[in-house]
Amino acid sequence: MAAPKLPRSDREVDLFFRLSRDLLAIADFKGYFQRVNPAWEQALGWTPEELLARPYLDFVHPDDRESTLAEAAKLTTGAVTITFENRYRSKDGSYRWLQWNSTPLTERGVIYADARDITHLKQAEEQLHRYAAEISDLYNLAPCGYHSLDPQGVFLRINDTELKWLGYKREEIVGRKRFPDLLQPDSLKLFEEAFAGFKRRGWVRDLEFELVRKDGTHLPIVINSTAVYNDAGEYVMSRSTVFDNTDRKALERMKDEFISMVGHELRTPLTSMRTALGLLASGRVSNSPEKVQQMLAIALDETDRLTRLVSDMLDLQRLELGRFKLLPQACDAAELVHQAADALQPVAEKAGLRLEISAQSAPLRADPDRIVQVLTNLLVNAVKFSPPGTTVRLSSEQRGAEAVFRVADEGPGIAPELGERIFERFRQGQSEARARGGMGLGLYICRAIVGQHGGRIGVESAPGQGSAFWFTLPVQKEGAS
Ligand code: ADP
Numbered sequence: 001m002a003a004p005k006l007p008r009s010d011r012e013v014d015l016f017f018r019l020s021r022d023l024l025a026i027a028d029f030k031g032y033f034q035r036v037n038p039a040w041e042q043a044l045g046w047t048p049e050e051l052l053a054r055p056y057l058d059f060v061h062p063d064d065r066e067s068t069l070a071e072a073a074k075l076t077t078g079a080v081t082i083t084f085e086n087r088y089r090s091k092d093g094s095y096r097w098l099q100w101n102s103t104p105l106t107e108r109g110v111i112y113a114d115a116r117d118i119t120h121l122k123q124a125e126e127q128l129h130r131y132a133a134e135i136s137d138l139y140n141l142a143p144c145g146y147h148s149l150d151p152q153g154v155f156l157r158i159n160d161t162e163l164k165w166l167g168y169k170r171e172e173i174v175g176r177k178r179f180p181d182l183l184q185p186d187s188l189k190l191f192e193e194a195f196a197g198f199k200r201r202g203w204v205r206d207l208e209f210e211l212v213r214k215d216g217t218h219l220p221i222v223i224n225s226t227a228v229y230n231d232a233g234e235y236v237m238s239r240s241t242v243f244d245n246t247d248r249k250a251l252e253r254m255k256d257e258f259i260s261m262v263g264h265e266l267r268t269p270l271t272s273m274r275t276a277l278g279l280l281a282s283g284r285v286s287n288s289p290e291k292v293q294q295m296l297a298i299a300l301d302e303t304d305r306l307t308r309l310v311s312d313m314l315d316l317q318r319l320e321l322g323r324f325k326l327l328p329q330a331c332d333a334a335e336l337v338h339q340a341a342d343a344l345q346p347v348a349e350k351a352g353l354r355l356e357i358s359a360q361s362a363p364l365r366a367d368p369d370r371i372v373q374v375l376t377n378l379l380v381n382a383v384k385f386s387p388p389g390t391t392v393r394l395s396s397e398q399r400g401a402e403a404v405f406r407v408a409d410e411g412p413g414i415a416p417e418l419g420e421r422i423f424e425r426f427r428q429g430q431s432e433a434r435a436r437g438g439m440g441l442g443l444y445i446c447r448a449i450v451g452q453h454g455g456r457i458g459v460e461s462a463p464g465q466g467s468a469f470w471f472t473l474p475v476q477k478e479g480a481s
Contacts, residue, residue, distance in 0.1 A: 023098065023115040029076045031055040034110065043117050045091030061087035061095050075104040075111050085118070097122040145221070145242030148228075153178040153195060156237050165244065167214035184210040184218060199235040202227040208245060220245040258426070265309055265439055269302035276302075308380075312441040316425065319448050326367040326452055330476065333396040333403040334359035336368055340375035341394055344383065352388030355379075358395040362403035363476040370449045371473070377442045378407035378469045385411035385467070401475050402455075408468035414461040423447045423457070446471070 006014060017024055017037050024037040033056050036048050044059075051059070060068045064086035071084045081102040087095040102113040139146055145162030147155055155173045163170055166182065180191050187209040198204045204225045211219045225240040276295040285291035318324040337359040348355040364371075375394070382392045390410035397404055414422060425444040450457045450471045457471040 023117065025113045025115070027056060027111045027113060029104075029109045029111070031057055031072065043090075043096060044088060050091075059088050061089065063087075071100075071102075072111075075102055076106070078104055078106045080104070081113075144244075145240075147179070147240050147242065148237045149179050149240070150237055151199065151235050153180055153191075155179065162242055165213070165219055165242075166211065182211050184212050186210070198225060198238070199227060202229070220249045222248075261426070261439055262313070266306065269305045269309075273299050273302045309439065312439065312445060315445050316441055319445065324448065324452070326370060326449075328365050328367050328453075331364050331366055331368045331371075333362035333364055333398070333405070333473075336364075336366075336371050336375065337394060337396045337405070339368075339372050340379060343372075343376060344379040347380070348383055348392060351383050351386065353383060353386050354391040356391055356393045358393070358397075360395070360397040362396065362398035364403060364473055365476045366453050366473055367449075371453075374446045374449050374471065375405065375407065377446050381442060381469075382407050382409035382411070382467070385409060387411065398475060402472040403475055404470060404472050406468055406470045408466060410466040413463045413465050413467050414459060415463055420458075422459070 020037055021039055023039045023043055025033050025040070026035045027033050032054075033052050036051050038048075040051060041047055046059070057065055057068060067084075068086050071081055075081060081100050084100040084102070085097060086100070088098050089095055096117050097119045098115040099118045100113055100115050102111050104111045140160040142159060142161055145159060145165060147158040147162055150156050154175065155177055156175075158170065158173055163173065166173075168177075180188050180195075183191055190207070191209065194204060194207060204223070207223045207225075209221050209223060211221055213219055222243045222245045223240050225238045227238055228236045230236050276298040279285050280292060280295050285295060315324065337357060341355060341357050341359075345355055379392065379394065386392055386409045392410075393406070393408045395406045422440075423443045423446075424440075426440040447457050450473070453473050455471055455473040457469070459467055459469045461467040
């Protein structure tokens, strides 16, 4: 198609039209393009003929047609369009975002339109939205609490995690509550002392507070904060991370209780030893060999008790660290029973108890020292809880593929509500058990040793009926080693 000869200034305008990188178009009021510049073909791949052949709405993304129609209707009334955006289909089927600035010339029934391909901007914007959503998730769903406080300590923002911990809704907190409103009285004092310094210094580390949840329960937390200042150097807000401190607090409490219990348990035998040895050293009993013997016996007993305590604690430590090693070898159930009985016979006698043994053989593969330790532990308990004149029965027998050991006493028995809990560590039964000494470690260690051998442990008891502790060990099959 030969270009018509144009006057110079028109040729210049025409050149400008053809060279423009914007998508320029002249459209009529009926919905058709009358003329488009080459930039269209470069951007969308359609030739001018293709673009002019169909209503332009055919090229618009179905979701954008309604708004495009509305915009076109506005134009026909003489309004101009500034930055209207819609998607145009390219020849390859993909869509490009176009941003329109259009001016109608109503008397001629045409629209002069200038569109710009802003697809890359749209993509960047979407990416930004995705990032923003991700950052918001990161803030809200983090495994720790986040919040910001204004100079008065009022919440400026708070994340979902912390809200969940507290049991409040965001609108109940932000702009409404001061952080100290949520603190338990001791924490409140600490906060009042720390907050002014924090605003000046700009940071605070590992502050421990106790929050009060909406339902009134308490939540121990650890806070780390940095301050945000404006250009004038004035405090604007805090940025704080909040960690749930429940576990650490529980651990601290356990440690404290443990230390005080161990201290008590160690001091009791030490006091008796000190008294006995003090008497001996003073020479006041030196003319009574009987008394001397008695004092030495006390010192020896208490030394044994101390040794047991310390070994129990070391065993506990090894168990917790997974360093409790067995040295299994072939042995016999009856032999182990006799070993334990021999060790405990004198103790039972001294307590005025009868020790009755019924030892049946059963081949085992076990750590004999550890099994004797279990039997000894059970016997020491039985002796400890037996009234004088009663009988403690110790037995072993083979039942199928298991050897069953039993230590039964005629003591006070164990309350059914305690049940299996007496096998937990630091667990003690009746309040008088405390007075009888012990740290609630014995049965815990017994269960661990039996468990490591592949056996089970339990107790049959009713209050006032005595207790019968039993445990099983797998019997060594013939021929196996
Ligand atoms: P402890 O060293 O304190 O005795 P154990 O683990 O050996 O710890 O025992 C835990 C608790 O089980 C005891 O405090 C006691 O209440 C109960 N118990 C253990 N053996 C007996 C028993 N033979 N008769 C009654 N209660 C027992």
